[in-house]
Amino acid sequence: MSDDIIFFDATRLAELIRTKAVSPVEVVQKHLDRIEATNPAINAIVTIAGGAIAAATAAEKAVLAGDDIGPLHGVPFTVKDSxxxxxxxxxxxxxxxxxxxxxVDATSVARMKATGGILLGKTNLPEFSYWIESDNLLSGRSNNPWDVTRTPGGSSGGxxxxxxxxxxxIGLGTDLAxxxxxxxxxxxxxxxxxxxxxxxMTGIWPRAPRRFWHVGPMARSVRDIALAFAQLAGPDGYDGFATSTVQFDAGIGRQPDRPLRVGWMVGPGFGPVDAEVAATVKAAAEALKDLGIHVEQVGIPALERDFALDVFNRLHVMEMKPAFREAIAGHEEQTYKMAKTMLSLPDTSMADFIDAEQAAERIRDGYAEYFRGFDALITHVLPIPAHKHGVEKFVIDGHTVDATYLQGATVPLNVTGLPGISMRFGTSREGLPINVQVVGSWLAESTILHVASLLESVSPVRYLHPKL
Structure with a gap:
């Protein structure tokens, strides 16, 4: 068991600690040893949190004393460095x-600690959390554990x-697009x-544009995501967008009291998609159909009328630039390429900004109409698997696109505020992961967690890990 601990999910680690099958000190030390052995090649961890072993020792004493403990008691977690x-x-x-x-801890960090989780360290990101590669002047570039010549993504790539x-x-990341x-x-x-x-989003920077930013759990299993989300969700009295008091089931998710209806699509409306990725989405849809769920290929006309990535670009630049200007004032020589790129972009005209706002409303209405007839939507996450570092142009399905197009299927959920889960369901010819995205209606996290758990139960790649 000891050798496998580093690839156990958080839920299993918590159960082993709770039943005294393993010590939280051993769990934390194993992860620290793994960091020491592998982080030099990956550069994911940028800061080790002091006191993790002391916290694990205290957690062990609480278990041995029979104290009441939280659902992640003694389990280490990491946090994006924004x-x-x-x-x-x-x-x-x-x-x-x-x-x-x-x-002071961000609300999300404080809530993870309240579960009994032990902060292990901080993880790398792009400058100001703004790009699809995790690279910056302070802590350098993160590499993908499956192939260090490729990116682990951004901005929560570390x-x-x-x-x-x-x-x-398990850990915390943030999501703008x-x-x-x-x-x-x-x-x-x-x-x-x-x-x-x-x-x-209290305690997280940048906050602008607040209507598009999210913080969310990242882990190895759907049940871990469900467990973490149940602890993280809810108002804190500081974030004016965090107002929902809807109760959430701490389990995997509740199945609706009628047969599920799930649609799947890879376009149009998302931009070009690699054939391997499209095949993985279809395979996930077929797997759900084999489980007795009603599944059909669908389209959302609103996404064809208004390209969500274009809408997002016209809206968010105007709102982010002031925050960037304020941050770099007097430190211009210490800025990296993405802050410079952001500040060099032309301002959106007021007429174009209003047009984009109206387009965003049409996209929201389009999804609302779709969810009148369906409970969930299966799409791709990225149009290609992990790419080589520094690539700025891609040929996807015969179309040449720039790197921003990798956000084509994810950014609609930021424009609309809809929930979505990213989970692995395939492997490319080069041995790289391919994930699918499970999308739900507003506040329907229980439904998509249920659908994702069904997919996970039949996933052909559930227990694969990189060999380092």
Missing amino acids: IDTAGVLTQRGSPIFKGRLPG ESAAIAAGMSP ISVRGPAAQTGITSMKATHGRVP
């Missing part, structure tokens, strides 16, 4: 914030790489972007 951690460096992927020590490589069983779901797909783990506002 999320505040009290007394632990939070440097946001930039030398501008080098040495920054928050005094987190995805750490979990995939066995350095951490792709950033927990895309990295999960590139490394073959599981993640969820919940309905916008379900999990408070």
Whole structure:
């Protein structure tokens, strides 16, 4: 058992600790040893949190004393370095914030600690959490554990790489357009972007544009995502978007009291998709059909009328640029390429901004109409598997596109605020993970967790891990 601990999911680790089958000290030490052995090649962990062994020792004493313990008692977790951690460096992927020590935990971190989780370390990201590769001037570039010549994605790429490589069983990332779901797909783990506002963004930077930002769990199993989300969700009295008081089942998710109806699509409306990725989405749909669920191929006309990535680009640039200008003022020489790129983009005209706002409303209405007849939607996460570092142009299904097009199937959920789960269901010819995305209606996390758990139960790649 000891040799396998680093690839157990958080739920199993918590159960082993609770039943005294394994010590939290051993669990934490095994992950620290794994970090020491593999992080030099992967560069996922940028800061080790002091006191993890001491916290594990205290957790062990609580178990032996028979104290009441939380659902993740003694389980280590990691956190993206844009999320505040009290007394632990939070440097946001930039030398501008080098040495920054928050005094208070972000709400999401505090809630993970309240479950009994032990903060293990902070994970790498792009400068200011803004790009699809995790690379910056302060802590460098993260590599994919499946192939170090490839990216683990961004902006939560350090987190995805750490979990995939066995350095951490579970953690927190943030998502503006792709950033927990895309990295999960590139490394073959599981993640969820919940309905916008379900999990408070308090203590996370940047906040602009707040209506598109999310924080969410990243892990190795659907049940881990369900467990973490049940602890993370709910108002905190600080984030004005976090207002939902809808109760959430801490289990995998509740099946609707009628037969499920699931649609699947890879386009049109998402941009070009690689044939292997499209085949994986279809395979997931067929697997659900084999389980007795009504499944059919669908389309959402609103996505064909208004390309969500274009809508997002016209909306978010105007709102992010002021935050970036404020952050770099007086430190221009310490900025990396993505901050410079953002600030060089032309402002959106007011007429174009209003047009984009109306397009976003049409997309929301399109999804609302779709969910009148269906409970979930299966799509791809990324149009291709993990790509080589530094690539800026891709040929996908005969079409040449720039790197922003990798967000084509994920960004609609940020524009609309819909929840989505990224989970592995396939493997490319080159041995790289391929994930599918399970999308639900607003506040329907229980439904998509149920669908994802069904897919996980028949997944052909459930127990695969990179060999490092």
